[in-house]
Amino acid sequence: YITMVATIIYMVAVYVNHSGLAVNQEERLMNYLFVEKGYNKELRPVTNKDESVNVDLGLTLSNLVSLKEADETLTTNVWIDHSWTDYRLQWNQSEFGGLWILRLPPDMLWLPEIVLENNNDGFFQIAYYCNVLVYNSGFVYWLPPAIFHSACPINVNFFPFDWQNCSLKFSSLRYNAKEITMNLKQELDRELDKHYLVEWITLDLEAFTENGEWEIIHKPARKNIDRSVSPESSKYQDITFYLIIKRKPLFYIINIVLPCILIAFMAIFVFYLPAESGEKMTLAISVLLAQSVFLLLISQRLPATSLAIPLIGKYLLFIMLLVTAVVGTCVIVLNIHFRTPSTHVMSSWIKELFLETLPRLLHMSRPAESEPDPRAGLLIRRSSSVGYMAKAEEYFAVKSRSDLMFEKQSERHGLASRVTPSRERPKPLGMADVQDLLYSEVKPAIDGANFIIKHTQDKNDYNEEKDNWNRVSRTVDRLCLFLVTPVLILGTLWIFLTGIYNEPPELPFAGDPFDYSMEHRHFV
Structure with a gap:
């Protein structure tokens, strides 16, 4: 009898499973994580309030859109690489049909709320809230896209033969350095089996288009700590990505x-x-x-x-x-x-x-005062x-x-001397009489x-x-x-x-011999 009941139950289970009436494994997993375990997205994923959540950050540049000098605004199209570990999102994949990854909307999870601090339009949010990848180990990976309008102080000294140093400064406005620790992301070199820090902006080679006005010279990334302020301040730490660009x-x-x-x-x-x-x-x-x-x-x-x-x-x-x-x-x-x-x-x-x-x-x-005329041998007068x-x-x-x-007048009046017959010669006049006669x-x-x-x-x-x-x-x-x-x-x-x-400059930072490139990466 017991054997018959077990067989019937098994057959019903198989039928229900093949007919699609069985509970979805992702649904079971979500019910397990958010209902049974009581996940609260408002709480940091730490077991002790004095612990800090390690958040790794990276930046992938999809397009350098423009740099408006008049507004001192750099427009970029980027992907922001977030990753951290949330122990509350761990599960045994064998219990959920081998399910090892879960895609969830970001409003269901705790987020570090890292924003672009030096934005130039007052818009702190990202462009699109894509799904978050949650792994069975509790590792959380989020890669949202964004179009940022960041402030970029322009040095106009050498325009139009200038170069500019623009930066994208990220920090968490909600959590301080005691609550989350911001770090540059790490990647694995499979040939050497070593991890290295990604201390540069990654270019999306498939989507990146070269800007017609600006050429990227250096693209380093740094974690900055301001020890002059308290760790409880949001200004204590930040991750800054630099774009050193030269104008064409x-x-x-x-x-x-x-x-x-x-x-x-x-x-x-x-x-x-x-x-x-x-x-x-x-x-x-x-x-x-x-x-x-x-x-x-x-x-x-x-x-x-x-x-x-x-x-x-x-x-x-x-x-x-x-x-x-x-x-x-x-x-x-x-x-x-x-x-x-x-x-x-x-x-x-x-x-x-x-x-x-x-x-x-x-x-x-x-x-010339006077020059001989070769044709006439005369003197050529000046303009005057x-x-x-x-x-x-x-x-x-x-x-x-x-x-x-009397040179011309005597001839005109018939007084010029000439030879005539004696019988026709008149009585000569005196010189004084002629002068008196003609002077007037x-x-x-x-x-x-x-x-x-x-x-x-x-x-x-x-x-x-x-x-x-x-x-x-x-x-x-x-x-x-x-x-x-x-x-x-x-x-x-x-x-x-x-x-x-x-x-x-040949190097991104003065006095720092490191060029912050993939070829000279630092291994952890």
Whole structure:
């Protein structure tokens, strides 16, 4: 009878099991852990209140999204690796059909509540609360994803040839160092059968995409302890992951640096532009306004800080000061160019310095006084009529006044001497009678000729003095060209070479020979 009852019970159990009416092993296990054992997620997994829960933390970088310099915000897409041991979640897998792992929602378990302390948006939570893996040994593993907007102080000294040191600082705001101990996670080297600390940010090689603006140079991780505060403070310990990144400057070189340099070198063409064109000031002011526009664009790109001036900002300020000086010299050159003898008198030292000494030193060609004409053997006059005036003065100085008066007039009045028959020769007039007769008629012509000669001489003197002022202005232009060009070239090279050679350090931390990489890992 007993054998028959046992057989019936066995057959019913087999039927129920195959028909899906049996209790699920995971359900039995959850009932065992949370009901029978009375699991309380508000309590730390320790047997003694003085014990501390060891929490291991790691970070896997999926994507370096961006670094907004104006907001000093680093945006990253990461996976946060949590692991700890909860003795209350242990079970014998043989009692639950060989079940050795359990996936549970995080709101059912105790969590260390580790958050990003230096977030820049006030959002401490992770992006998605994925399930927690619980092993039969009590080991708990949680890998939630997150998109963090962390604060990253920007050093703008060498922009756009800069590198930045950004960090992600994690700490527990709920538990202090006596309640939980934060550590970097450990992994097993299967070849050496040794554990090592993961003292770096792990890259998700399958999902990671290279950022178009930033290159990752170092990615160390450290546990920091501030012994100046009490262990009961949340500031006592933290796990910080560092991202030392270098900017790829090609975009800024093409769109900002090269246009700035080319526009800056347009300033030297101001000294080649003739003052008569009336466009010297226009070109100089245009260059100044263009540099102001670039400075405005840079100010919108970078944070509003007074701690440092960016490299490109230094260059733009240098160019603006230089172009301002060029504008000032243009005003002086134009003032000199349009001077006249009626408004200014050229002193002897100006003539000596700007018409003799400086043109010779600056290799400026001087206008020739007179050069032989190979075709006619004549003298080529200068722009003024000084040569003709000298000949006219010589002519009038040699001729007597009577000759001047009667040389042409006597012929016009039939008084020129000529041979005629004796019967036709009239009675000769006396010289005094002829002079008295014609003086009143010729005198206005002589006075007019003298006036024209004096006026022409004054005009030529005026034009010559004006030409001298023009030559002085051209000399000042050439002098400024020789001064501004080397200053512009040397200033450009000095400013940008200091940025080009601004390289990140070879090691993440000064004075620490360890490079925090997989190749030189520390074994536990």
